[in-house]
Amino acid sequence: MPASLDFSAAAVRRAWIKKLLGPIDEAKWNELVRELFAWQFATVPAYRRLCPAHEFTPKNFASWRDIPAVPQQLFKREKLFAHGFSKPSAIYETSGTTTGQPGRQYLLSTDIYRAVSVEGANRIGLFAHIDYLHFLTPSPQDAPHSSLSAMFGFWQKHHGSKRGRFWVKDQRIDFNRLRETLIAQIKAGQPIGIAGTAFSFVHLIDAWADLPPLRLPRGSWLLETGGFKGRSREVSKAELYAQLARAFSLREVDIYNEYGMSELSSQAYTHGVRGAHHLPPWARVLVVDPATGCEVGIGQRGLIRWIDLANVDSVLALQTLDMATRTSLGFDLIGRLPRTERRGCSLGAEDLAGSSGDEMSPREPGQQVVRATRTALSHAVRRLPGRKS
């Protein structure tokens, strides 16, 4: 068992970022998982209680694949923070649609989140060709508990603060102003990136339904995150991408999807309707059978379990309720497990929580008008070449 690192020390965190962004082979991956697991086992009481129930502790660590994962729901019930009474510098909240209680992710510092979310986007080439970034979310100042706004804020800073703008103000988007701005940038031939929740793009399409398409310059892209079911109207991923491609004169492959969540620090990306989700080297996904907790066989369905080495301040292993089929190369994302398996006449949590009809829990607060979840997945099955794990 390795000596546990102290991730409250700035130097350790800087060194950790360096390790994450450097080359990670299988041996390195195992070493990093061991180190982080040992730290979180020692410092997160709820995790320390959960692990022995799965007969897994730092002392009998055999394989990273067997690391117990905390259920996403636990973030709504317990403070999962590896730094005791230290003051977190950021608290990101999920929605509280099921229990009325939001889930909270506490970060001692946003340093690691910033580094990996910028580097993750960078590695898939999001910043390569564009001049200007538009974010269809509130700014981090307006939504301090939104991990999505925070990430976009990091991107903006990385890209140049004068080369990005947040468009949600007082829960509204000024679509006319946005369009005027885009037209001016198009005339100037500036490639543009527009990022937002899937649902904000649905609103955008509705707002511009009677207007002619814009012709975004070559190199431009759109990035949507999360689902949009149960909001003002439902749209399939294929339909949304087709509409967006038309509205901006882009190819569907110029439209990206980000798969992430408030409880994690890393993100996976794909582009196009059937694009493959790519994970950064510092995060892996297992498709597990909830009955056994073990990985399912190839071709079988299971639930996505993240192992995220950037999630230093809470827990590295997260059990989601997102369904996927394991493939020889990775996984095909199917979608969120329906909240209600359907009972007969027996009352359940959602009955008590009120009338939230949507199956997906939005992760972001403060985006009442356009918010949509980042944990939620679109409804189309996507073919993912995945990555070697």
Next chain:
Amino acid sequence: MTTRQRLDLLARAYPRLFPRAELLRLLRSQLGHVDALDKWIVREGVRVRACSPEIIYHICAGNLAVSAWTSIAQGLLLGAHNVVKLPGDRDDSSTRREILDFIRGLPVALRKLVETHQVLDADLLSRADAVVAFGSDETMDSIHKQLRWDQKFIAHGHALSLLWLSDPSRLTTGQARACATDVLTYDQLGCLSPQAIYVPPKTNFDALARKFSSALEAHWQALPKKHARPLGVAARIAEARDLAYALDHRVWLPPKKHLGWTLIHDPDPTFQPSTLHGVIYLRQAAEFQLSTALASVRGRISTVGLVGHLSSRLENVFLSLGVSRFCPAGRMQFPPLTWHHDGGASLSDLVTWIDSEEVK
């Protein structure tokens, strides 16, 4: 066909579900006479006659067939034409098939009085004299909005049930088995399924859990057909277990950790809905705490199953919470046909009465 003829056909087709004697008792208790639908009877010196709805529209819930069977059987007893909106065809539920099997098992004369539909038929719904529906509050609201004022609407929204043990230290093996029957019957999916077992303060949870674990496992092993655990159900059970561990609750699992049942002691007396599918919570509360502990489900508690004595004080607490049925443990899932489901009278709520006063 007379009521008695229909009753005989139904009792012959399903003697265990609908015993003849119970059907007779149901008619007598709710209509005052077995033949009230077929001829004039005299009540309080007045000739009266019950008139059945011509069409009853039954809207069935997703995972539990027994409520649909009962509703259809009551419609048949009344001699109505029964339109059945089946639940959706889900791969993790056999309810739809079980409802269809039940209808297929009826004698031809009764089967003619039943028609099934996959989707809600607005035209038929508007022609129905009465609508009996099972489902969520949202479903009830949505259906209610589609009805006219003169259509009878019997709504069975979601509800839950509880077990109360007055003296857990004296729980016998037989009583523990009775509780296990209540928990595991219908995989906890009905409104009569207990979602929590409430016990008084100073309960020895180790001893109690040993008894319950053993009873739950015995019941599970004795089930001729184990409840299915598709991906979604397995996920919810695993989540409930891991949450409990992480929250430092006591958890008791079956041997080899199969997914048949899960017993959790949550030290918070406040009721929280169970994941169902055999996940049952032990909660400790003094009589005076129960009103607060159950405040979030006031008006939603169907049945309280009892082991031991129910004090009048506690009875009043439960009554103030809107509990509509008390019964011994082991009987929660098997109410008599005369049971007032959600406080209503299944037959008499559906009929219309005709009075014929003496002409002088």
